[in-house]
């Protein structure tokens with residue numbers, strides 16, 4: 001994962017929201033396939049996977065125009081890399097992908113969820129666990145119940161999908177996550193606005209008590 005020079009803030013300017021999502025998982029779990037399927041509706045069989053890739057996309061979610069940035073994090077074979085702190089700061093949410101045909105990718109998914117939650121602690125971070133390659137059910141090594149249990153344990157979303165076979169399963173999963181992030185970003189903005197108004201009110205009150213003037217006629221509605 002190469003993530004040293006990342007912009008570090010979630011933005012909401014005017015009606016435009018930017019949400020940033022990092023896609024993590026074992027090598028060959030299908031991170032690129034899932035990401036590209038969501039963003040382009042297409043399944044592309046093979047990707048150059050030695051570099052982190054940031055995809056940008058603009059879409060409408062619940063009447064909000066949203067800029068989505070998705071970082072497809074590369075993962076060298078046979079290595080469990082630490083998650084860079086810059087990536088944890090950059091991302092508003094994480095998608096953790098495993099393959100239902102590869103138990104080790106499921107174990108790695110558990111490690112990754114645990115790590116991102118620790119890195120973001122004590123803040124809540126939306127995490128979505130994606131079990132990919134359901135079209136290969138005959139080679140299944142991880143049962144659907146195991147994915148459900150893991151998601152319950154860590155309080156994250158869970159979807160089984162096939163990037164190869166089914167756009168709609170990928171679309172439903174990602175759209176749900178996007179909606180959650182947009183709502184979170186909007187609530188954060190609303191709360192900081194409320195805090196600003198209430199601190200302005202406190203300053204006015206302090207000035208009023210110092211100078212005895214009736215500077216504050218009524219509490220601003222927030």
Ligand SMILES: Nc1nc2c(ncn2[C@@H]2O[C@H](COP(=O)(O)OP(=O)(O)OP(=O)(O)O)[C@@H](O)[C@H]2O)c(=O)[nH]1
Nearest residue numbers: 027028029030031032033045049075133162163164
């Ligand atoms: N049958 C099947 N194959 C898939 C699916 N998704 C991805 N693949 C295949 O799995 C292999 C790995 O997919 P990638 O999307 O490159 O996986 P990745 O996690 O990005 O891999 P790295 O970048 O190497 O870590 C490719 O051969 C894909 O064609 C799927 O849903 N079903």
